[in-house]
Amino acid sequence: MAxxxxxxxxxxxxxxxxxxxGFAGCGAAYESRYWGRDLKxxxxxxxxxxxxxxxxxxxxxxxxxxxxxxxxxxxxxxVRYARGDLMGLVREDLxxxxxxxxxxxxxxxxxxxLPIMKDPKTGHYLREGKxxxxxxxxxxxxxxxxxxxxxxxxxxxxxxxxxxxxDTARPNRVAGAVGFSVRSGDFYVFRAKAVIxxxxxxxxxxxxxxxxxxxxxxxxxxxxxxxxxxLLIPTGAKMIQMENKIVLTRFKDGYGPVGxxxxxxxxxxxxxxxxxxxxxxxxxxxxxxxxxxxxxxxxTCLRNHAMLEEMKAGRGxxxxxxxxxxDTREKEEIGWEDFLDMTIGQAVVWASQNIDPKERPSELTxxxxxxxxxxxxxxxxxxxxxxxxxxxxxxxxxxxxxxxxGLFGAGDTIGGSAHKxxxxxxxxxxxxxxxxxxxxxxxxGAAPQVDEAExxxxxxxxxxxxxxxxxxxxxxxxxxxxxxxLLPLHGLQRxxxxxxxxxxxYSTFYVTNEPLLxxxxxxxxxxxxxxxxxxxxxxxxxxxxxxxxxRVLTAEAVARHTLFREExxxxxxxxxxxxxxxxxxxxxxxxxxxxxxxxxxxxxxxxPVHHIVE
Amino acid sequence: xxxxxxxxxxxxxxxxxxxxxxxxMHIDPxxxxxxNIEPNFCWxxxxxxxxxxxxAIDVRGYADFAPLGHKVRVVRDEESAxxxxxxxxxxxxxxxxxxxxxTTPWGSIRAPSDYEAPHPNDLASPxxxxxxxxxxxxxxxxxxxxxxxxx
Numbered sequence: 102m103a104x105x106x107x108x109x110x111x112x113x114x115x116x117x118x119x120x121x122x123g124f125a126g127c128g129a130a131y132e133s134r135y136w137g138r139d140l141k142x143x144x145x146x147x148x149x150x151x152x153x154x155x156x157x158x159x160x161x162x163x164x165x166x167x168x169x170x171x172x173x174x175x176x177x178x179x180v181r182y183a184r185g186d187l188m189g190l191v192r193e194d195l196x197x198x199x200x201x202x203x204x205x206x207x208x209x210x211x212x213x214x215l216p217i218m219k220d221p222k223t224g225h226y227l228r229e230g231k232x233x234x235x236x237x238x239x240x241x242x243x244x245x246x247x248x249x250x251x252x253x254x255x256x257x258x259x260x261x262x263x264x265x266x267x268d269t270a271r272p273n274r275v276a277g278a279v280g281f282s283v284r285s286g287d288f289y290v291f292r293a294k295a296v297i298x299x300x301x302x303x304x305x306x307x308x309x310x311x312x313x314x315x316x317x318x319x320x321x322x323x324x325x326x327x328x329x330x331x332l333l334i335p336t337g338a339k340m341i342q343m344e345n346k347i348v349l350t351r352f353k354d355g356y357g358p359v360g361x362x363x364x365x366x367x368x369x370x371x372x373x374x375x376x377x378x379x380x381x382x383x384x385x386x387x388x389x390x391x392x393x394x395x396x397x398x399x400x401t402c403l404r405n406h407a408m409l410e411e412m413k414a415g416r417g418x419x420x421x422x423x424x425x426x427x428d429t430r431e432k433e434e435i436g437w438e439d440f441l442d443m444t445i446g447q448a449v450v451w452a453s454q455n456i457d458p459k460e461r462p463s464e465l466t467x468x469x470x471x472x473x474x475x476x477x478x479x480x481x482x483x484x485x486x487x488x489x490x491x492x493x494x495x496x497x498x499x500x501x502x503x504x505x506x507g508l509f510g511a512g513d514t515i516g517g518s519a520h521k522x523x524x525x526x527x528x529x530x531x532x533x534x535x536x537x538x539x540x541x542x543x544x545x546g547a548a549p550q551v552d553e554a555e556x557x558x559x560x561x562x563x564x565x566x567x568x569x570x571x572x573x574x575x576x577x578x579x580x581x582x583x584x585x586x587l588l589p590l591h592g593l594q595r596x597x598x599x600x601x602x603x604x605x606x607y608s609t610f611y612v613t614n615e616p617l618l619x620x621x622x623x624x625x626x627x628x629x630x631x632x633x634x635x636x637x638x639x640x641x642x643x644x645x646x647x648x649x650x651x652r653v654l655t656a657e658a659v660a661r662h663t664l665f666r667e668e669x670x671x672x673x674x675x676x677x678x679x680x681x682x683x684x685x686x687x688x689x690x691x692x693x694x695x696x697x698x699x700x701x702x703x704x705x706x707x708x709p710v711h712h713i714v715e
Numbered sequence: 716x717x718x719x720x721x722x723x724x725x726x727x728x729x730x731x732x733x734x735x736x737x738x739x740m741h742i743d744p745x746x747x748x749x750x751n752i753e754p755n756f757c758w759x760x761x762x763x764x765x766x767x768x769x770x771a772i773d774v775r776g777y778a779d780f781a782p783l784g785h786k787v788r789v790v791r792d793e794e795s796a797x798x799x800x801x802x803x804x805x806x807x808x809x810x811x812x813x814x815x816x817x818t819t820p821w822g823s824i825r826a827p828s829d830y831e832a833p834h835p836n837d838l839a840s841p842x843x844x845x846x847x848x849x850x851x852x853x854x855x856x857x858x859x860x861x862x863x864x865x866x
Binding site: 283713 | 717733734735736737738739741752753754755756757758759760761762774776777778779780781782783784785786787791798800802803804805806808810812814815816817818819820821822823824825826827828830832833838839841843844845846849850851852855856857858
């Protein structure tokens, strides 16, 4: 694609701007339309909402459903589960809030046409596990996107949102966002009374296990480029638990999910010699984390830990014994659909390596770390909780509003509310959508003010990588090596390598310490400086350049939080070798950071963890 | 399994470009057909494969861990609301699966604005759209009340 000078400036005014049209964003659009019939609701999406976000290729299960209609679980049970899985630290008000609404969301999905599997005996939804239900979810995203399309006033696809705008009339209030069209190159200025950030969490801030083409097959989508945090951090919004990255146990290389195999098909994993290592390692785990080892089911990180120790001891590969459970055609179909609905690559691994799961086991391994707020992890923005059940210091006006006025979040953006998954993220989008409508109504027409000079500066900054490339390219004959610029992929690879080596990636078995983190931060600072010299050959590379920028800032937050928390809270997710044990006396708290965009300084603090469910 | 486009089948319609979540299916300016510009950012999501009207897009497993000789082909049919998979192993074995994708007609979802407008006072309640009916329990759970029941 040949390069032109920066395109036209387009202004889009909205009452509510939704950034990111994944599950959370679609939920936000739906609910804000329900409550705000006359409001202008605009969705800005980097790709095409028909197939965007983490559910782009579908899902095989809904992992958050209470089943209150059949008395299966109550919201409080889910709070206990999420709290246990996260080693005690979740925002119980937020988790409860999602859990009490999520069934209504799932019932709506079914009404809209999502095929949910039924238990032939009871007629209830077929349970994969206590919280999960099985679906035929290939078209899960197109179905949900249809609802969003019918809700939003406008959906702008292929807009890479790069920065949030702040109000010039009122300090600490959001005023909109800017970005560019990856197709036309036009510069977009969104002016909005309320902004809901429902962008994606972070893949590719750590070196992936694959080394070539396979780096595309990360567990979380490669297009989840940390915009959930990269947009918020520069505004000074308070972020929490950014050290709480997640490492997934998955089928090796294809990253096929293990949940249905363990829970529904009753498969099991052993070391290479057929031994169940989780049982034999229990005492050692207890010596690290105390009574948390006794939580049922065993927290995800501890199960990872047992597997890692086994691999370190030379008893790998770890094997999932699929051949022991696929004794009927029905079970075989469930096993295959589990992958074909959501991780087609795993089916390709089996076909290419002649692995028939009916005949032989498959290898499991642990992934590179990810940072996100919707899965079994808690990274994200500090948000106001629900009015009727949040403790006082968790509540400052509107549900799911961050510490920046008018700036809401949902899905990966919101910290502390783990175990949302698809249905919970959509539900959190609905909660944010309703609250944003209330905020806009309460404003009573007062539109935010944006600074023309700031917009002009941002426009220049956003398109600068194109100019950097154009000028620098003249210095060389051909190829990718130039003295005047760094390509986005170069920056990404440097980021992934240093995060892996210094901030607890797979190559160190997820181990880090204070000296490693300090050195990592030194190198990260230089990478951040080098971002000024990123060169983009075309609009696609310009998108990559800004994705990189969001990833780098997010990675810095991860490193700062990891340095701040002087304990090992989640062995199996990462280890502080200089503080190898869990320390409830000092660290039964949330870690929080506030970034100063002017000075580049981070202010770290502790926030209390309140237990509102016994 | 990054995607690739069959030179003879592709007619350059651009559906794959329009749908790709990773923005990596682009039209080659010389041949006017699509190709994968960044296989290392391909999640093998098959969005483009499913969207291609010519069935011109296929995948070849990631070179760094997938031996050659396999095929995972798919036809997604919105009319019959089903998806058809054919998996061919490196050693020639074949497996076929068919799964439903939707139970209602495409486009049939009722817009939120088609429902009766909620009372403005309800904006202050914790209730979301269609609740409590959509919950299929009588009331929205609240913490203190539930606490007593549970204890």
